[in-house]
Amino acid sequence: MGSLRAILKHPDDLYPLVKLKIAARHAEKQIPPEPHWGFCYTMLHKVSRSFALVIQQLDTDLRDAVCIFYLVLRALDTVEDDTSIATDVKVPILMAFHRHLYDREWHFSCGAKEYKVLMDEFHHVSTAFLELERSYQEAIEDITMRMGAGMAKFICKEVETTDDYDEYCHYVAGLVGLGLSKLFHASGKEDLPPDTLSNSMGLFLQKTNIIRDYLEDINEIPKSRMFWPRQIWSKYVNKLEDLKYEENSVKAVQCLNDMVTNALIHVEDSLKYMSALRDPAIFRFCAIPQIMAIGTLALCYNNIQVFRGVVKMRRGLTAKVIDRTKTMSDVYGDFYDFSRLLKSKVDDSDPNAKITKERLETILKICRNSGSLNKRKSYIIRSEPRYNSTMIVIIFIILAILLAYLSATRPRLVLWKSLCH
């Protein structure tokens, strides 16, 4: 019931949360009847925590292509991520994955839970892939080939320098950006942007993931996974895992702040990429994950919790972002708010304080120069809940209606549970 407290603390989260839940249910109801497409969309909802909803909002043929693109790469990543597969088995699978797309019989069992189902029944994904238009197939095949080769390269190589770090992130996420840009272009809805901009979109998301997932990756069984570049962490500790020990807290946070500062480099390109998009659905699909990323960085910066457990934006704030991101003004506004929040956390004693502030200032300036900041109301930076008597009455009525509704239809209790999850 921890989230009930969160809703009481942030009462205006309730409306977007309910709206999001309704949208998710609606999306689930729209799952196509053919068994292979049914499997793909069901799987998409199961394996992608954040991307399923935004993919679902795209128009039909592009949506199918992006859904298959996601599942193919998620399957490839499941092979990469399974630390129990021996290197000499793993490398050839990664290298040949793009060819398996054309073979309906092919499958390779690995991963766990829903990822294992995806791998065991991969024939549904290849069947759906074979029904896509050729231009979509070519883009997906090309990116799968390049990502598989890049992942194979890094199975045998550690992320030493920041250049290695950028190269690894290019393979696993920058290429997704390149592939998506090709798919958007093939749909006839968008121009083809420069590769460097598409790459930055992916790097910004992947670096945020790598920063946030420090503990999960280092504690991976049977073998820890290390993506933080030695060139950065060696300034603070002798071994990457030392960052998680309490006696190194000060160094750990400094290293974390260094990593966040490194990720901020990509914001400028990302904003440029998004500002060139024309289709509203594609725009939302691209913008929502980017806003979540800057929000996550603002939450992680100077936060020792990154080394102790999971640090995530609260569900209500995520729901608000999904609900309110419509135009580039919303993106500038959110980047502005989160950058200001981040800047307020920078302590002058931090070894990178100056460069961090410079990078944030650059972002703030771009947002200010967009000329769209004063048109909006910030919903991100607000320290205390603003209760008034009307609000309390409204919350009470909504809760009463919800409870009455839920107790009348027992199976729907699931809705309430998932809202409070």
Ligand code: D61
């Ligand atoms: C616009 C909109 C979405 C974008 C984009 C531009 C540019 C790039 C990306 C999405 C990709 C961002 C990846 C960030 C999350 N990282 C991962 O999932 C890691 O795996 C990377 C390899 C598989 C990529 C699969 C993928 C992800 C998002 C997509 C997509 C394919 C296709 C279409 C749309 C979005 C990470 O996964 C494990 C984990 O996060 O738990 C890892 O293994 O490092």
Ligand code: MG
């Ligand atoms: Mg991976």
